[in-house]
Amino acid sequence: MKRMSRNQNRLTSGGLNLVSLMDVFTILVFFLLVNSSSSDVMEPPKNIQLPDSIVETKPRETVVVMITPDQVLVQGDPVIATQDVLESKEPVISEIKERLALQQKKVIGISTKTVSQSKEVTVLAQRTVPFRLIKKVMASCTSAGYEKISLAVIQKAKSKN
Template sequence: MHYSGGRAARMERHHKRHKRNGALNLVSLMDIFTILVFFLLVNSSEVQTLPNAKDLTLPESIAEQRARENVVIMVTDTDLLVQGRVVASIADVVNSNELVIPALKAALLNQSEREIRQLSDEEAAQREVTIMGDKEIPYSLLKRVMATCTDADYGNLSLAVLQKSSALKLSALSSGG
């Protein structure tokens, strides 16, 4: 029954069939994209206040307190940065013996001068600073950074850490699931 008609008619039928079947089935792709978009939208509602730490690895902790917007001191294994600008190199800092790091203090005082609102003395002593340090830096260096902060009237120090779940929590999750 298929022998009726010429070659051209057969080709046309063939093409027609192919055209109909050739449309991509995008339903599953659409499903994935829709779910992914909603997931990412919900996820990105939390705004990150701290800068990305590409050249340092923060220590891990089970702390849950959110970071606040304030002056950020970064201590990598080569440089000391205030608000993203290099103020001193670690080698210079380690070589000098003073407790207070002069370059860091100058940068911090410069930061507090740039504040628009003039603070009273009491408020000024409670200014906040966040220290983002590499997890390998020794305590002796950290101590000098902290001493410089208090010397420059930044009394409230916070240490930035990478949030992780404790081993106990993970085991509870895996056994509970």
């Protein structure tokens, strides 16, 4: 009888180690969070129609300046009205320059640090926006220290001629 009671205690003492299981799930969650934010395709907003082009390179993650018929936005935040930019005689728009400079200081995490340090900006402009407006926005970007400027376009298939 004594032997049976001792053996019975040994059998029930085994269990699942929850600490190591929690560690594995924590690492898995962090891995998925870090890798879920990276995307290769930049989707333009529905209210902006981009021009078509045959492009080979994939878009990179950069600071985004959008030009709509109504306003200019930096990273989705409205900066100035489009009409004010067109009426301005200045080649560099100070509001855009200041917002881009502020964007470099607003760094949260490794991915945004890489984006802000790349000194690269992507301009998404409605295809009906006049080029002089795009030119002023590009001048403001270079004035703020962004040397590489990319214009976003819609990729279309190559024609087989």
